[in-house]
Amino acid sequence: MEIYVCIGSSCHLKGSYAIINGFKDLIAQNQLEDKVNLNASFCLGRCQDGVTIKIDDQIVTGLNPDNVKEVFEERVLKEIK
Numbered sequence: 001m002e003i004y005v006c007i008g009s010s011c012h013l014k015g016s017y018a019i020i021n022g023f024k025d026l027i028a029q030n031q032l033e034d035k036v037n038l039n040a041s042f043c044l045g046r047c048q049d050g051v052t053i054k055i056d057d058q059i060v061t062g063l064n065p066d067n068v069k070e071v072f073e074e075r076v077l078k079e080i081k
């Protein structure tokens with residue numbers, strides 16, 4: 001599974017790096033390093049919608065440090081297990 005976190009300027013200002021770190025920790029805690037690749041991405045075209053990520057082909061917007069765990073559980077853990 002591929003996760004792309006947008007680091008375009010708008011998402012960057014809204015805190016992409018906290019989201020990248022959040023995913024990094026969650027991947028490590030769940031020992032999914034060989035199953036999930038975390039990547040940075042250029043603008044995903046949803047700048048108005050908060051920090052944007054793409055999980056495989058699915059766009060998810062409005063990421064923040066409070067919901068990153070929930071998004072991870074719903075979109076990553078459930079898909080993998």
Ligand code: FES
Nearest residue numbers: 006008011044046
């Ligand atoms: S900068 Fe992230 S969607 Fe445009």
